[in-house]
Amino acid sequence: MFQRLLITLKGICMGIADVIPGVSGGTVALILGIYGRLVRAIRLIDLTLVGLMLSPAFYKRFWAHLTGQTAGSMAKEDDHAEAIVFLLFLVSGIALAILTGARIIPGLMAQYPEPMRGLFFGLILASVAVPYQMMKSRTPVHGLVFIAIAVLTFFLVGLRVDQSRFSHGTVVVQRVSAETEQTLRAQDLRFSATDPATMHKHDLSFDPSTDITMPAGTTSIEIPIVATRSGDDGNVPAGSIRYFLPSKFDATGWTVTQPAPLSGGADPPLWYLFVCGAIAICAMILPGISGAFLLLILGQYDYILFHLNQLVSTRSSVSAAVVAIFILGIIVGILSFSRVLNWMLYRLPDETMAALVGLMVGSLRILWPFQTMDTNGSHNTLPASLTDVTTLVTIGTMVAGVVIIVVLTIAGNRHAQAAGPH
Template identity: 30%
Template sequence: MRSIKEYFVLLLKGIAMGSADVVPGVSGGTIAFITGIYDELLNSIKSVDATAFRLLFQLKFKEFWSHINGSFLITLVMGIAISIISLAKLISFLLSTYPVLVWSFFFGLIIISAVLVARDIEKKDWKAIIAGFAGIAIAYFITSASPAQTPEAWWFLLISGAIAICAMILPGISGAFILLILGKYKYIIEAVETVDIGTLAIFAIGCIIGLLSFARLISWFLRNFQSITVAVLAGFMVGSLNKVWPWKVVDTFRINSKGEQVPLFDHNVLPQVFLNETGQDPQLMEALLMASLGIFIVVAIEKIASMLNVKKASE
């Protein structure tokens, strides 16, 4: 049984996880590992099983709560929610005001995360190489073929939530990164900022479905096909870099459900072409600095995680 002080510390760890998950390339799973709650989080998620539902339907609420480690989960979720809600407005403002710099920062975060994820491949054989290139090709095709704005239908939000939540059990993979691939990052950030209850509720249901299904599936693949699975994930990150390329020129627009004109299709260009076609400053030096900052942050987090891992192993 945790004390009030320990629950407060757990809340702060949830806030740290939420801060990471709102930024593409920084994993909430990594933060959970660094703060020493990764194993408990994984076991708590897995405890939401048939036994838990049986206890719930039998109205044995106390036993149900104890079985799923409810106090731990609810405190962590509260911390994550506090962080996401407080950061959503800032992220939305930065994306609209400094798009090139923000996307450059995200680019740096994701490219170094891909390198670090690839480093964790246990067997770097021909199977892993093929899996990595397959991941690159699939992600590049998805992010190139899909429009800048993907469907806002309830079923797509459901799928987005189900896939994005899997990042909680994958150190190195960010939920925000998954939303970027699916073209729903800005949309969900704006939904949090404007407190769009309908959108957030559907997304939350998708997250629950993901925890109860996809998360277990990915966990099984990691246990049985670690090298191939991690290679595919690393490839996905590399292949999706075109999605966060800072310099884009919009080809066509559309009107969204709020009556706003938003980009439908765009294409990547070099900084000089961006200047010529848009007349806007490509901010090349500032963009390089922001990408470098993103790389530095991920490397620093990884170093801390490695030191804690070594310390834990020596105890």
């Protein structure tokens, strides 16, 4: 039973990673030593399994694996039964983490963007050593595979978020004192049509689409804004947006008004959600490529989290349909892609590991903690000051991420040596 609990805990770690844009559950599976087993288990969900499930013998073997009473058995049902038990405990942990993380992690990412990205940057940077050490040989061909995949991933994660279904418009912010020039950073500001005192975590809010500098002597300035997720509920009438949300920005002495209605918000069609689910799950089982990040690029990350939260909290039928179609896409995507990945791990193990190293190195671009924003999106920069508190905390979380992976890797190696060959 301890082994089952351990698998569930590993699933929880994967689920937490899958909620975070830029961090892959596949990376966590690789670090925790269950990546190959996961891919093989998914591959065994096939027509043969359907046939075996029609036989009472399968359920006897399933129960035996569930209770750990499998010593000496070589029944034909064993591989499939063991895979289902493994996935049952792993997916339970993943689901629990996603349902919990969907409520917590986005808030942490919004409130502490630099330290959180610093933590994940450190985690992924240190994790690069895991697939590298799994390579039995390292040739120039493997080097070319690494470079090609790293470059491709670097450009992929630099793509702009699709905001074609996000409502947009402008607000006007005013200040009492106009004595000094002041820069308003986009990542420090967020606006709402709902009073923060009564606002729920996943209620719609609006972000500036660029950093703005107010010259000395200026008391008001117009700021372009965009909704934090897709959906027609973002098309709010003029005068709706009146609140600053709590953030790093001190809004004392400031007011915000909305001179014109917002427009452009639309709910995505169900077929698009199906495709997004299939694409995201393929990324989720690839170390280095985050399914959550691809959902962000496709413009559906916050939309899916919103409806997942609505389904859990209000039992909304609309949200149930959205989540069901998305999950259907996940099922189709993972059953198809796992077969390709399993073939690669079996036939081309070193080339596959070299590609995974490239994926992880290339994905570091999106996790760099220090960023600025303009109308063309976010851009990586160097910290403005090494003595700033936020910079120091971010460097600290980055180091913490590296230390966590080093400790986990050492512990995993010692456990493997103690267990011996199987």
